[in-house]
Amino acid sequence: MIKIMKQVSIISFIATLSFLLLNIILSKSIFTTLAITSGTVFYHFAIRLIIGYAVDGVFKNRMDYNKGWFKPKAFEEKLYQSLRVKNWKTKMPTAVPESFDLKNKTPYDVAGAMCQAEIVHEIIILASFLPIVATVWFGAFWVFFITSLLAALYDMVFVIIQRYNRPRILRLAEKTRSKK
DSSP: OOHHHHHHHHHHHHHHHHHHHHHHHHHHHHHHHHHHHHHHHHHHHHHHHHHHHHHHHHHHOOOOOOGGGGOOOTTTTHHHHTHHHHHHHGGGGOOOOOOOOTTTTTTHHHHHHHHHHHHHHHHHHHHHHHHGGGGHHOHHHHHHHHHHHHHHHHHHHHHHHHHHHHHHHHHHHHHHHHHH
């Protein structure tokens, strides 16, 4: 998944520069539109990589799952049942699957990685709205708002998955520990 994200980032960056250059040379508004579109794609993919690497560089999948932020909230289980998270969670991609591999990691290690993944996606949700600032130069508020909202909702799905799975992993960890 990381490889695809890097490829999309590179391609969309090159496309942005190309369309900007074509706009300068040919002065056609279509190239402005294409530059903005590819630039927005670049931003949304690159920011995911940057935030992921930055958080990993600081925490190295060692977040404390006992902290209050990571504790399940009273409403969550009912919410996850109504969203039917169990039915679709495995259909979503995982950026770094080896971080969640119970064959090579303890359940406690996986829980720490889940906390880190949650934080990464929560930061990305906030960063998803930064392109709205571009409306100062380009207008089209609703275009930037809608793409930002869709990007944020996409990352919210991953926050939900992490929060849904973490209590289950911790129960598994306790069962494993009590058997020893």
